[in-house]
Amino acid sequence: MAFDTSYLYFRAFFGVPNTFHAVDGTPVNAVRGTLDFISRLLTQYGPDVFACAWDDDWRPAWRVDLVPTYKTHRLVESSGVAQEQVDDDLNVQVPLIRECLTALGIPIVGVAEHEADDVMASLARQHDGTSLVVTGDRDLFQLVDDDTSIVYIAKGVAKHELVTPAVLAEKYQLAPQRYVDFAVLRGDPSDGLPGVKGIGEKTAASLVTTYSSLEAMVEAAVDPATKLSPSVRSKLLADVDYLARAREVVTCVDTLPLPSLDRAPVDAARVAELTGTLGLGGSMTRLADILSR
Numbered sequence: 001m002a003f004d005t006s007y008l009y010f011r012a013f014f015g016v017p018n019t020f021h022a023v024d025g026t027p028v029n030a031v032r033g034t035l036d037f038i039s040r041l042l043t044q045y046g047p048d049v050f051a052c053a054w055d056d057d058w059r060p061a062w063r064v065d066l067v068p069t070y071k072t073h074r075l076v077e078s079s080g081v082a083q084e085q086v087d088d089d090l091n092v093q094v095p096l097i098r099e100c101l102t103a104l105g106i107p108i109v110g111v112a113e114h115e116a117d118d119v120m121a122s123l124a125r126q127h128d129g130t131s132l133v134v135t136g137d138r139d140l141f142q143l144v145d146d147d148t149s150i151v152y153i154a155k156g157v158a159k160h161e162l163v164t165p166a167v168l169a170e171k172y173q174l175a176p177q178r179y180v181d182f183a184v185l186r187g188d189p190s191d192g193l194p195g196v197k198g199i200g201e202k203t204a205a206s207l208v209t210t211y212s213s214l215e216a217m218v219e220a221a222v223d224p225a226t227k228l229s230p231s232v233r234s235k236l237l238a239d240v241d242y243l244a245r246a247r248e249v250v251t252c253v254d255t256l257p258l259p260s261l262d263r264a265p266v267d268a269a270r271v272a273e274l275t276g277t278l279g280l281g282g283s284m285t286r287l288a289d290i291l292s293r
Contacts, residue, residue, distance in 0.1 A: 005116060034097050052108045058084055144179070199235055
């Protein structure tokens with residue numbers, strides 16, 4: 001099981017009341033929520049191997065070079081440096097979350113110049129057996145196959161959906177291996193990916209069902225003898241260059257070198273210390289108990 005750590009702590013920060021604080025007054029709602037989410041999912045699914053994927057680079061330069069608008073709406077300038085815009089009350093909790101995961105012995109995996117999405121893709125593809133990827137990011141649907149399912153938590157951890165090939169076929173009429181083409185056409189404003197202007201989800205799904213690749217769509221758009229409507233034809237031809245670049249941006253890198261996922265023992269003394277100083281209640285000790293079984 002691979003956890004999209006940043007998605008978990010963003011969801012925890014906005015979903016758990018901000019009334020929880022450490023002894024020194026630091027907010028800890030995201031810390032508590034993240035630990036509770038992991039506890040719930042480990043209890044429900046009982047994976048034998050698991051890791052927290054980390055954004056060592058949330059906006060890699062190589063993706064920005066391909067599509068300059070990539071995640072630009074999330075940028076804010078601080079001291080002359082552009083960085084991700086994160087609420088101060090969450091920003092202060094991120095290193096605390098990492099401290100807690102380390103004390104619990106949970107592997108944290110990040111790779112330079114790559115996002116957590118790439119880490120999760122590599123974890124899933126390189127694991128010999130069934131894989132579960134916990135995220136609320138639809139782009140990870142591209143990983144779905146007979147061995148990999150997405151634990152989709154966009155509507156909450158308690159109300160999560162297990163996305164399998166059958167679910168993708170029913171919801172989008174798509175095979176998983178075509179999800180990237182669908183996402184490129186549709187676009188994703190949350191990532192600064194505009195998609196092909198004028199093509200929405202329905203048209204994108206229809207094109208992907210009809211044509212075997214983005215290249216085949218472009219060939220059909222160029223050929224006046226094909227049955228493409230004039231409107232769709234002109235939209236595709238207007239964004240030909242974007243299609244190829246965006247596909248590389250959307251496609252997760254699944255060949256990253258990965259460290260051992262062997263868990264370290266729970267550091268009971270550190271768990272007790274963090275539980276006390278951060279005022280974590282049962283969130284930390286509950287997860288420690290699960291990991292110690």
